[in-house]
Amino acid sequence: MNAAIDLVLIALLVAGSIFILVGALGLVKLSDVFRRLHAPTKSSTLGVGCVLLASVGYHLLQGEGLQLRELLITVFLFITAPISAHLIGKAALALLPGHQPAPPPGDD
């Protein structure tokens, strides 16, 4: 049983690490602000979410009881990540007027 949980945790951790790494790599690698914005804001968030899940399991495994409260961090992250991305995007758009798309099509 424990081994199974171990394996699940390992999987979560690996996935989390990959997402975190992808986010960071994207941040460095991609060539344009808007492209870079995609990678970390979600990949990292998901990656951290995975790690947090793993952490809950890990501490449960260590006999410290079910510490569900760490999931709250995930909740916070999922609420705040869009705000951050939204505002950074707005700021980038304000600084890079060249990227400004055409105004929205009229109604109807």
Add this chain to the structure above:
Amino acid sequence: MELALATAIGVLTAVAVYLMLRARSFDVILGLTFLSYATNLLIFAGGRPVVGKAPIIADGVPADLAHYTDPLPQALVLTAIVISFAMTAVSIVLAMRSRADNGGDHVDAHDAAPEEARSNPGGGGR
């Protein structure tokens, strides 16, 4: 670990001192911020760097320095952080008022300093 902490303190101090000796109020305030980081780390270092032994007494663990880090410097740093924040707040507001009242943010002379041509280090915006 001691060396890492000491070098960090040293570098932060150096950055702080250089910025504090600048002529614009904002730069000085930045310098003070760095100085406060450096001093906090230094006080903290007074308790010696210890990893993973937060001074939160757990049941059944003997309460000594072998199992917990020294809590006192932490309390001192907490006080220091708060106080230096208060001071920073006051200096920030003063910098604003000084700029508004005297027409410049030079710490010493408020005659409009010539806006010399600036080069953008690291290239312009893309």
Add this chain to the structure above:
Amino acid sequence: MPQTLDLLLALPFLLAAVVAAAHRLPRTVIAWIAALAPLLGLALLGAMTPAILDGQVLHSRHLWLPRIGLEFTLRLDGFAWMFAMLVLAIGALVIMYARYYLSRNDSLPRLLAFLLLFMGAMLGVVISGNLLLLSVFWELTSLTSFLLIGFWSHRQDAREGARMALVITGGGGLALLGGVLLIGRIVGSYDLDAVLAAGDALRASPLYPWALYLVLGGIFTKSAQFPLHFWLPQAMAAPTPVSAYLHSATMVKAGVFLLARLHPALAGTDLFFYTVCTIGALTLLVGAWNAIFEHDLKGLLAYSTISHLGLITMLFGLGTPMAVVAGVFHILNHAIFKCSLFMAAGIIDHETGTRDIRKLGGLRRLMPFTSALAIIASLSMAGIPLLNGFLSKEMFFAAAIETDAPLPMRIFTGITALLAGVLGVAYSLRFVYESFFGDGPRGLDTLPHEPPRWMKIPVEVLVVLCVAVGIVPALTVAPVLHAGAGAILGSAMPEYDLAVWHGLNWPLAMSIAGILGGVLLYFGLARLLNLHAVVTRAIGRDLFTYNLELLFVAGSRITRALANGSLQRTLLWLVLSALVVMALPLLLDPGTALAWNGGWRTPMQWPGWVLWLLMLVPALTALRLYRHRLLAVACVSGTGLAVSLSFVFLSAPDLALTQLMVDMVTLVLLLLAMNYLPERSPRETGLPRRLRDGAIALVAGSVVGALAWAMMLRPHDTIAVEMLQRSLPQAWGHNVVNVILVDFRGFDTFGEITVFAIAGLVVHALLRRARMAPERHFDGPPVDLSMPANLMQVLAPMVAATSIYLYLRGHNAPGGGFIAGLVLAVPLLIQYVLQGARSVESRLGFDFIRTIGIGVVLALASGAASMLLGAPFLTSGHLQLQLPLIGELELPSAMAFDTGVYLVVFGAAMLMLSMMGTIKGSRTRKTQRGVVDSSGRSAFTGEEPV
């Protein structure tokens, strides 16, 4: 008798107060009140006269400051008695004179009050029985004379004269103080009796030269001795009564008084002899010579006074008993004739409106009586027989040639004496001849006539004295002189004969030669050069004025050069001083200070190095980019995050939380401020300056780093172990850091929240009414952030709950009131940013200042609660409740304190943010530098290009 002495001294001061208070009374009444002081004083003195003439010394002792030997001891011996008579008698005459002298426009009460104060000070000098007390009164005479000389303060010469007198005599007073203190060290007491008895010990002491010169410094300045004599002519800007009193009879005599007073203690060495004789002789000659060429009546008298003071000084320098007697005698004589001359000069000035000899002449026809008085007094000044001046001058001649000094010195003193005779006659002749004889007066507005009756009486009294003493000395002055000189000389009192005629001897020959020579000199000079055209220049005074001015300029230059008001310099000195004191001990002993104490190194796991990079790289980037403020601020945030992580890494979760919160709020404050500050810092300083600062920064970093490193390598022996042990059982908290904050060192936290509260108040005070124009302004309406704001509505309640959670758990887990307060402030702050300040505040309706006040009161009350139970402030208690349903509830009393902390922190943080977020725009300008060109901003810095 002691009470009499006290009363004698107190009278002038008391009456000065009365005069000042009664300034609305008629002038004559005021003058009479003032005159009460000297008259009553004289009566008191008279009562003591028999005892004095009997050779007794009267004492009155009071304690003042025995700790330093300063006792209020008054001592009246013959010499003091003689001097006190002089001070009081002439004082009475001067008051009478002043009543009529002073014009309606001048305040008589003020002058008389000052005069009385001076009289008291002078009396104090004279009858002090303690040298420290004497120097107290000594400086008081300087001070009161300053007020008197500057009486006509609207006149520049009066102001300058007063200041010059104060500077020189006051400075001399400081020297005297030094000398007196030295004497006290040598003798072990400042008591005059003891000091006078310890002459031998004094003279034998290695400190004697210092003591002597310091005391002489005081004496010579006060008595206007060369080369600091020039203040006296300058002081002639004083009203004439003042000059008559201070500059003939009293203040300038204080110097020679002290010389005589300390004669038994200090005199009798070659050093004394040569110094005092030489200075006296030089003063005598310089004063007399200058007097001849002075055109101002009072100036002439002033130089003459200098000359006579030199003469007296020289007499005391000669030091033989006869010379001392002559000195004392001449003090008296000079006071009498010079005072009358000053008064006469004042009458002339009063009646003619001028004191310029060149405009005067022929006054004997216009004011014959006054002229006669003045002429008699002048003759006394010249040393003409049958007048008092003759007697003492002849004694002077005798003393000058009868010293037992080596021959060259005897020749020098002899010639000086002869020249004194010649020059004295010459200037006296000039005074008499050019004022009262010949043609004139010229170009006066009014025709002069005799002054009011009462104005002449004082002069008459003095002139009568001149004549009486001159003719029948033995019947008049002899007992006084005997008492005075006897008090100084004691058993060494010589046999002398006060008579007009001593037969044909050297002194007589010198007198005759002096008179003839003086007449020849005056008429010769008058023939050879046009005396009226001679322009005298007081080199000493010019030099002094120049040097004083130089001192002011130097003071101002040096001060401005040092303290130019530059913050950069101030900080530089602070940093350098700190560096020196930190580096010196290390450099002096590098071996032990920085010893590699191997056993205490802890290896670091690699995540630590990542944090290390994370901390330092942004810091260095901030250093590189600091001129682009927004970028620098972002870098500071990076460093702050890394520092917080390091705290977590190094077992300090509470610290990390606090640092995170504080950094967040600081960031907001910085950004709020940046709206009102330029977006970047210009590069202003040149390369050398930057290199210098860089070098200092490097050294500072190295020194602080080295100290930190060395410190960490030492063994750690701390009292904190006991805190760890006692935290849970006695303070009921698992989180020892929090227990320290609210319990062990709760008083620190107490101060800390006070600081925080005050910071909020200061920000409020600074911004409450301030109106500011932002640096640049964006056109158009605020950006619509309703989506993020809507999300915050979901988030904010959770954050608020988290705040409560952190607050409640603080005692046992990371958290506590401080962190919780900031956590509560942050969602509000973000709402400010997302919704706008007005929108938030209109709905919040919170009085943050009250919150602070309540928080402080709560913290106070929680701390003071224990006082009611007889325990000290901030003693924590612990309540363990068994509640139905809820179960066991632990309530440490520190919670209440933490609640105060919570409220103060929340209130102050919100006060700051709300003040900074709601600054009113400037009335006069919308922005400092115009509207932001949104399309032209640099994406690199977010700034507008210049």
Add this chain to the structure above:
Amino acid sequence: MNHLPILPVLIPMAGAAVSLMVERRRFGAGVRRLVAWLSMAALAAVVAMLVADAARGQVGTYLLGDWPARLGIALVADRLSVWMVAVTTLLAAASLLYACSGWDRRAPHFHALFQFQLMGLNGAFLTGDLFNLFVFFEVMLIASYGLLLSGGRGLGMRNGFHYVVFNVTASSLFLIALGLIYGLLGTLNMAELAVRISQLPAANVALVKAAIGLLLVVFCAKAALLPLYLWLPDTYARAPAAVAALFAVMTKVGLYAVLRVSTLLLGAGAGALAGYGQSWLLVLGAATLIVAALGVLGSARLPVMIGYLVVWSAATLFVAFALGEPGTVGAGLYYLAHSCFTTAALFLIAGLIRRRHGSADQDDSLAAALPGRTWPGVLFLIAGVAVAGLPPLTGFLGKAALLAATPPSQVGLVWSTVLVSSLMVIIGVSRAGVRLFWQAPARLEEAGPVRTAPARPVATIAATVLLGYVVAMSVFAQPLLVYTDATARQLQDTAGYVDHLRGLAPARRQP
């Protein structure tokens, strides 16, 4: 339980808190003043009791939180602390009186800040813990920022920025020193520190020297010793009169700290650290005397000149304390009180002049006759006499006591600098007095219309009260010096202090 030692901290704090609660418009200025004076009266009563205790030689101690001194924070009301608190209270009463002539209504939060300032000062004087001293320094400083800047504008803001930044930097250095001291000695309680310093291993001596040297630099910066005095004259000159008067005691806090640290930690029993830095302090103090006197000579504005007088008197105190003899320290403590009262009185007089005159400049072209000048003139004369050290007032007595007690080996340096600088000060002060009170209007038209405000009797009374202290101190010099001498002896008895504090048992807790 004797709570006296803590009340000088708690009373002003409560006063400040209440003052904040009654700041609303509906309460009016009268209520705020009432609160301020009630607090002041309570403080005065407490201080009187403390003085009575201290004069009997009783050392009042207070263990906060009932923890033994080594664990918690202890307050120590020995003779020195009580003397400082008493001086502060007397000074504060006069400053408050002056402020009540109108400034307190113009400066937001004046009364709260004033009380907080008193709390900081008293706390700094009473605490027996080095870090707690830092905390109270900060309370005092931040309150002083508020007092200095509240209601101000213009160049005052720039000056305030200088003051704040300088002090923040100094505070950071203070923290560095504290960090090092704790890291090396493992405690912050001053008595424990004294013990540990006396047993310091040789390997740590250099490091502790660096730390304590830094501590002294910080204190010297607050006390305005060369070359760290540059901030003071401008700052004090720009402060409102009532505030500047209260600030007269601020430099003394630094001096107090120097004295405390050098007697307790660097005293005779400190082994390798005995007397560390004292000769430097002496030489720098002597140099400051001259430089400050030059400043007095060279300043064209009365408030700046008074600022330099503050520096000058602080330098005198440095000399007195660095000499370290009981006699000089006793004389210095007497002089300290004198210096507070006289410089404060001068600041108030400068304020009176500014009110009547529109400016306190001594510049020739600006000096104008003072209408109704008698009383300010008389006050200035008395204060000038006192401050310049002319007899018969306190300045003379204190200086004479200092010079008399100077040890023979230092007589040359000390006497010459003290006497020469005194002469320079006499020259400078007399020039200022002459220009301000005697000078006829020179070029009044050029100076522009003179802005005058009616004199308020309360303001004049405040200055008179301060000079009344000076006169009383002159008359009762002997008992006061007896007290300060006993203080100096008590300070030298480090072992007594240490044993007393270490032996103190908590009321209820185990020791």
Add this chain to the structure above:
Amino acid sequence: MNTTALLDMTVTGALGVACLALLLCLWRLVFGPTVSDRILALDTLSVTAIAVLMLWGMQLDSTVYFEAALVIAMLGFGSTVVLSKFVLRRDIVE
């Protein structure tokens, strides 16, 4: 191979990856090039830091880092909001 040991190794590995991610973010913070990039880098730094804290807690078998992580999660975005708002309007509280 023991899965527990493997799990511990994975934790260490994940910690390494997270630290690497921190360094990559740092690179972006230092070199920009635009202001938005730096803000983004800061945001990512704080998110990644949460992972580092949790992994660190796993490695040390300690949960005391929870509060720090919670606060970073709540506030990391706060910095992003104010910095972005400053870029957008200069006046962050309008």
Add this chain to the structure above:
Amino acid sequence: MRRWLPSPSLSVALLVFWLLLNHSASPGQVLLGAALALAIPLLARRMDHEHCPTGSLRGVPRLAVVFAWDIIKSNLIVAAQVLGPESRIRPGFVWVPLDIGNLRGITVLASMISLTPGTLSVVLTDDRRHLLVHALHLDDADALVRQIKTRYETPLMEVFP
């Protein structure tokens, strides 16, 4: 009811949040949590600048599953795009016309778009009729708009009428 319990869902969420946070369901904590769950919304209501009604929550579970699946799926896609050569990416903006009028609904929609890798909502027009979305790889703009509207907007309109 509205007056004392302005937002029952928020209160419930808070209570759960509190119990999770304290890692305890003891009676004391429940009581305290309940108190907070009542008090905080009352305070928070004062800060609301726009009231957003909540409708039927029936569609939420399905939406959550769809959303979770989308997140994982697109995360993998984005990972591939990031790790692969950048030349394959063709980013672009697209305006999504909105039918949902409830601000909370728009907000949640925008957040879901942002949380799904590869898309990012940047601007909401002032009239709240259009949402500007940036896509990391934009093959077919209309397909993206359609997907957003059907998968997210339609169910959200039930939750936030």
